[in-house]
Amino acid sequence: MASKVMMPKLSPTMEEGQIARWLKKEGDTVSMGEPLAEIDTDKATMEMQALTTGVLRKILVHEGESAPLGQLIAIVGEPNEDINALLSEAETAPAPAKPQPAEEPAATQPQQQPEANGNRPAEAAPVPTGRVLVSPLAARMAAEAGLDLRSLQGSGPGGRIVKKDIESAISKSQAPATVQAFPRAVEAKTFQQPAVAAASPYRDELITEIRRTIAKRLVTSIGPVPHFFLTTEIEMDRAAEMRRNINALDPDLKISVNDIIIKVAAVALLQHPAVNASFQDKFIRYYEHADIGVAVAIEDGLITPVIRSADQKSLSQIANEVRELADRARSRKLKPEEYTGASFSISNLGMFGIDEFTAVINPPEAAILAVGAMSPKPVVRDNQVVVRQMMRVTMSCDHRAVDGATGAKFLQTFKKMLENPLYLVV
Amino acid sequence: MPTITIREALNQALREELARDESVFLMGEEVAAYQGAYKVTKGLLEEFGDKRVIDTPITELGFAGLGVGAAMAGLRPIVEFMTFNFSILATDQIINSAAKMLYMSGGQFKIPIVFRGPGGSAFQVSSQHSQAIESWYAYFPGLKVVMPSTPADAKGLLKSAIRDDDPVIFIEQERMYGNKGEVPDDPDYLVPLGVADVKRPGKDVTIVARSLMVPVALKAADQLEKQGVSCEVIDPRTIRPLDIDTIVESVKKTNRVVVAEESHPFCGVNAEISAQIMEYAFDYLDAPVKRVSGADAPMPYAKNLENLAVPNLEKIVAAVREVTYSD
Numbered sequence: 001m002a003s004k005v006m007m008p009k010l011s012p013t014m015e016e017g018q019i020a021r022w023l024k025k026e027g028d029t030v031s032m033g034e035p036l037a038e039i040d041t042d043k044a045t046m047e048m049q050a051l052t053t054g055v056l057r058k059i060l061v062h063e064g065e066s067a068p069l070g071q072l073i074a075i076v077g078e079p080n081e082d083i084n085a086l087l088s089e090a091e092t093a094p095a096p097a098k099p100q101p102a103e104e105p106a107a108t109q110p111q112q113q114p115e116a117n118g119n120r121p122a123e124a125a126p127v128p129t130g131r132v133l134v135s136p137l138a139a140r141m142a143a144e145a146g147l148d149l150r151s152l153q154g155s156g157p158g159g160r161i162v163k164k165d166i167e168s169a170i171s172k173s174q175a176p177a178t179v180q181a182f183p184r185a186v187e188a189k190t191f192q193q194p195a196v197a198a199a200s201p202y203r204d205e206l207i208t209e210i211r212r213t214i215a216k217r218l219v220t221s222i223g224p225v226p227h228f229f230l231t232t233e234i235e236m237d238r239a240a241e242m243r244r245n246i247n248a249l250d251p252d253l254k255i256s257v258n259d260i261i262i263k264v265a266a267v268a269l270l271q272h273p274a275v276n277a278s279f280q281d282k283f284i285r286y287y288e289h290a291d292i293g294v295a296v297a298i299e300d301g302l303i304t305p306v307i308r309s310a311d312q313k314s315l316s317q318i319a320n321e322v323r324e325l326a327d328r329a330r331s332r333k334l335k336p337e338e339y340t341g342a343s344f345s346i347s348n349l350g351m352f353g354i355d356e357f358t359a360v361i362n363p364p365e366a367a368i369l370a371v372g373a374m375s376p377k378p379v380v381r382d383n384q385v386v387v388r389q390m391m392r393v394t395m396s397c398d399h400r401a402v403d404g405a406t407g408a409k410f411l412q413t414f415k416k417m418l419e420n421p422l423y424l425v426v
Numbered sequence: 427m428p429t430i431t432i433r434e435a436l437n438q439a440l441r442e443e444l445a446r447d448e449s450v451f452l453m454g455e456e457v458a459a460y461q462g463a464y465k466v467t468k469g470l471l472e473e474f475g476d477k478r479v480i481d482t483p484i485t486e487l488g489f490a491g492l493g494v495g496a497a498m499a500g501l502r503p504i505v506e507f508m509t510f511n512f513s514i515l516a517t518d519q520i521i522n523s524a525a526k527m528l529y530m531s532g533g534q535f536k537i538p539i540v541f542r543g544p545g546g547s548a549f550q551v552s553s554q555h556s557q558a559i560e561s562w563y564a565y566f567p568g569l570k571v572v573m574p575s576t577p578a579d580a581k582g583l584l585k586s587a588i589r590d591d592d593p594v595i596f597i598e599q600e601r602m603y604g605n606k607g608e609v610p611d612d613p614d615y616l617v618p619l620g621v622a623d624v625k626r627p628g629k630d631v632t633i634v635a636r637s638l639m640v641p642v643a644l645k646a647a648d649q650l651e652k653q654g655v656s657c658e659v660i661d662p663r664t665i666r667p668l669d670i671d672t673i674v675e676s677v678k679k680t681n682r683v684v685v686a687e688e689s690h691p692f693c694g695v696n697a698e699i700s701a702q703i704m705e706y707a708f709d710y711l712d713a714p715v716k717r718v719s720g721a722d723a724p725m726p727y728a729k730n731l732e733n734l735a736v737p738n739l740e741k742i743v744a745a746v747r748e749v750t751y752s753d
Contacts, residue, residue, distance in 0.1 A: 163681055
C-alpha cells in the first residue's frame with residue numbers, strides 16, 4: 001500500500017522544514033531507515049529517514065521549498081500502484097512555500113485556498129517522535145500535580161499513561177518532599193534518568209511556599225525569567241600560564257582559556273548545586289552533573305552545543321569536544337540532543353575585545369556566565385601597583401532559583417579556582 | 427414484600443391501572459380470550475370485560491393506528507405486540523403518527539399510549555423473531571422507551587408509562603418473564619421514567635446494562651469482586667429520556683466504563699451512551715469506553731451459534747478486565 005511521507009519534527013522547536021536535498025529521486029527504491037532527504041530545520045540540517053520500504057513514487061515538495069510539520073511531501077509505494085487518491089489529497093493541501101515569493105506576482109496566489117485547507121497540516125501531523133499516550137484522566141491528574149508526562153513510564157496498552165501511573169508518581173514525589181522538611185542532607189541523593197540520552201540525571205525538589213512567592217513577585221517585576229547580575233574580576237595569570245604549560249607538553253592539545261573556564265565552572269557548580277539547577281514552576285530541578293552549554297556564533301544566529309558532564313572530563317577532552325561541536329554547529333549539523341538540555345551556559349565574547357557584558361539566560365537553566373576579554377591591568381597587590389592579566393565575568397541568575405548570596409558564593413569559588421587552577425587537581 | 431415473577435408484576439400493573447382509570451383499555455393479538463401469548467394479560471378479560479380488553483386481528487399497523495386515534499380522542503390505550511418483532515409492521519403509526527402528533531398539532535393532541543410486549547433475544551426462534559430494536563424507537567424525538575430488568579421495576583415503570591401523557595415504547599425481555607423478585611404491593615407504587623437505578627454500588631468500573639444484561643452484569647460483578655475489581659452496575663431503565671447524569675456521576679468516581687447490551691453494536695444505544703460519556707466525562711476517563719454488544723449479524727437459529735451471538739458473563743468480565751488494565 002502506498003504510504004505518505006510527511007514533514008517530520010526534527011527539532012524540539014521546529015514548525016516547518018525546508019528540503020535541502022532529496023537523496024533519492026522518483027523511481028528509486030527506498031528501504032525503511034534509509035536516508036531519504038536532508039531537511040533544514042530552524043536549528044540544523046537533519047537527515048530524514050524513510051519509515052517504510054518501497055519505491056519513491058512522487059516528490060511533492062522540491063528542493064528549496066518549505067512545508068509545515070505533518071504536510072505530505074512525498075509518496076512511497078509499489079512500482080505500479082495507483083497513487084491518484086493520495087495525489088489528489090496533496091493537491092488540496094496548501095502549496096509548498098516557494099523560496100522567492102517577493103518576485104512572484106500576486107495574481108498566482110489564489111490557488112492556496114487558505115480557507116478550506118487552513119487546518120490540514122495540523123490534522124495530519126503524525127509526528128513520529130515524542131507522542132505521549134495518556135488517558136484523559138491521567139493527563140488531568142498530571143497537570144494538577146505538576147508532573148511532566150514525559151518523565152513517566154505508562155503501564156497501559158502501548159505505553160499509555162493511566163491513573164495508577166500518576167498515583168504512583170505522586171506518591172513517589174511526595175515521599176522525598178517530606179524528607180526535605182529536615183535540613184538538607186549532604187549525600188545520598190537519588191537522581192532520575194533524563195529523556196535525552198547522556199544528559200545529566202537530576203532530582204526534583206518541590207518548591208517551598210516562600211520560594212513560590214519570591215518567584216511570583218519577581219516575575220511580575222521583570223518578565224518570565226527574573227534576571228539579576230553578579231560581576232567579578234579575576235586574575236588570570238596562573239590560568240594563562242597553566243594553559244601555556246599544557247600546550248607546551250603537546251602542541252596538538254590546543255587548550256584554550258575558555259576550555260579552562262568551562263572546566264572550572266563545572267567543578268564549581270558541583271560544589272554549589274543550587275546554581276546547577278532549573279526553576280520548573282512547581283519544583284526546582286537539581287542536576288547531578290554539570291552539562292555546560294557553550295554559546296557558539298553561527299552565520300545567522302547562535303547555538304549552544306552542550307559539553308555533557310564537564311565536571312568529569314579532562315581539559316583535553318573538553319577542548320576536543322568544544323572544537324568538534326563548534327565546527328558542526330557552524331555547518332548546521334548538530335543533532336537536537338547536542339544543543340538542548342544544558343544545566344548552565346557560558347558565553348565568551350573575549351575574542352571580540354568585549355571587556356564585560358551581560359548575557360540572557362537560556363531557559364530553563366538557572367544561570368549563564370558572560371566572559372569578557374583578558375587584558376593586562378594595573379592592580380594593587382601587597383600595597384604595590386603591579387600589572388596582571390585581568391578578566392571580568394558577569395553571571396546572570398534566574399532569581400526564582402538562585403538568590404544573590406547563592407550566586408555570589410558560586411562566583412567566589414569559581415574565581416578562587418580560576419586564579420589558582422591547581423585546585424582542579426587537588 | 428411478596429416475591430413474584432416479572433410476568434405477574436406486569437399483570438398486577440395492568441390490573442391496577444385498568445381498575446384505577448376507566449379511560450385505560452388494552453388491545454392486541456390474543457390478549458383477551460387466550461390471556462396473552464405470554465400470559466401477561468391473564469384474567470383481565472374476565473375482570474374488565476370485552477370493551478376494555480380487546481382481541482385484534484393480525485394487523486399490527488391497523489390496531490396501532492386505532493390506538494393512536496383512541497388516544498387523540500381522550501382514551502389511554504395499551505397496545506400489546508405479541509413481540510416487538512411484529513411492531514416493525516406498525517412503525518408508520520408509531521413513528522409518523524404517535525411520536526409526532528403533539529408537535530405537528532401544535533400541542534392540541536397528546537398521545538397517552540403504551541406500546542408494550544416482549545423484545546430482545548428469545549430461545550431458538552431465529553433471526554426474524556429474536557432481535558432487540560430499542561435503538562430504532564429511541565432514535566425518534568416524541569417517543570419514550572422503557573426497558574425493565576426486575577419485577578419491581580417492571581411494575582412501577584409500566585404503571586408510570588400508562589399514566590404518562592406521551593407515547594411510551596415498553597419493551598419486556600422475552601427470556602425474563604419468569605425472573606423473580608420482591609415487589610411492593612402498594613397500588614400507588616411507581617418508578618419514575620427517566621431515572622436510572624444503581625443496581626450495585628462499586629468503585630473501580632461502571633457497567634451500564636439494561637434489560638437482559640442487568641442480571642448478567644450483576645453476576646459478572648460478583649465474579650470480578652473475587653478478583654479484586656469492584657463494579658458499579660447501573661440500569662438506565664429508561665432509554666429515552668436517558669438519565670446520563672447518574673451515569674456520568676458514576677464514571678467520575680470509577681473512571682472506567684463498560685456498556686452492555688444484547689442488541690447489535692452499530693448505531694445502538696451503547697453507541698449513544700458511549701458518546702455522551704465522552705462528551706460529559708472525557709477528563710474523568712482512564713480508559714476508552716468499552717462496548718459489549720450482540721453479534722453484528724442476524725440471530726442464528728443453531729443453539730451453539732445463538733449462545734455466541736448474545737453477550738454473556740465471560741464477555742463482560744473480559745471487557746471489565748480490559749478497561750481496568752487488569753491483564
